[in-house]
Amino acid sequence: MLASRPYFYTAGMNARIRIAAALLVCGFFAPGLALPAPAAPGGIFQTSANPGGGTILTGTVGGSSLTAGTAALLRRVHADLGSRPVIAQVARDDRDGSLAFLFTADRDGKAYTGIGIVRTSAGAQTAAVALYDTSARFHTTVAPMMRRLGAMTVPGSAAGGRAVKLAPAQPLISHPFSDGTGSIGIPAGWTLAVGGGGSAMASAPAKSAQVSYNMHFMGLDPSNPRGEMFLRTASPLARQNFHGAVLPYTNDPVKAWVAMYEAIGRQNGFTPQIHITSSTSAGSSAADFTGTLGSGSKMVRFMAHVFVLPPNPNGLWSISDSHVFVNDSEISQQAT
Secondary structure, X not given: OOOOOOEEEEOOOOHHHXXXXXXXXXXXXXXXXOOOOOOOOOOEEEEEEOOOOOEEEEEEEOOOOHHHHHHHHHHHHHHHHOOOOEEEEEEEEOOOOEEEEEEEEEEOOEEEEEEEEEEOOOOOOEEEEEEEEEOOOHHHHHHHHHHHHHOOEEOOOOOOOOOEEOOOOOOEEEEEOOOOOEEXXXXXXXXXXXXXXXXXXXXXXXXXXXXXXXXXEEXXXXXXXXXXXXXXXXXXXXXXXXXXXXXXXXXXHHHHHHHHHHHHHHHOOOOOOEEEEEEEEOOOOEEEEEEEEOOHHHOEEEEEEEEEEOOOXXXXXXXXXXXXXXXXXXXXXXXX
16 A cells, blocks of 8 residues: 555645645655665765756665765755755654655745655665755646656666665546535545545545545543533433533644544544654644554554644634545554
């Protein structure tokens, strides 16, 4: 599944989760890339203009350090754009020695957005890739650049060196939302469960992965007088029709998300094991974070962008949840 490359967006979609989702599911974290022979310490890079817009930068760096590889890649991006790139978000997978990041930069007063991918392998070299374009059109050119990258090789630095070959992307099938609020492109075999109201959710075959954007979950704060009255006086039918969880309001997006998923799990007869591994603030009442759900053979790895909406006078509050879930067993299978 990780070799497929789902890419989705709506007009108002948050860029961080869009790019993070593409990076996690599209296969850049899957090991198995053949790495080239030793390169010079400064790295060997090749720049390619994408015919539809944007720039693809590929290269190799001597040594096997993610830090050195990332620094070398950022220096090259700095040289190409003429300004220092600013990293907005980082996702790291220690299991296969890979790191992906979202960056922004300015050139001649024009904003640029890009993604960088760096991967190390024991006893071999560090592979580095960057895709960037103007921020105004990056959301339309990143998917074509990924497809073009899939057909490219990262140049080796010595005769006989082996090149990095990336798996080709699967064709995407576009699914416009029925109400015209957006669209999603997913590979054949994926199932679109939600597509409307500015929200989307799709699942891979055998439910081995899931991507969602702007899915809303509702909470009812029992400390709110009107909320407390509802809980005391509501009929069984009214309670049944309440699609949410009874939870105290918090403006901490990570705590709100964990509490909401635990409550939904309990409503379905189980308590999920949730472990947060990293978290970064994404503004007021918003956060980007990663972690795991469950354990053992049923463990799911996730990354999410969540923001919390405050309670209304009736004590109803909600979270907007955009995430990528990938079964750990699927990742292990791709690693063999």
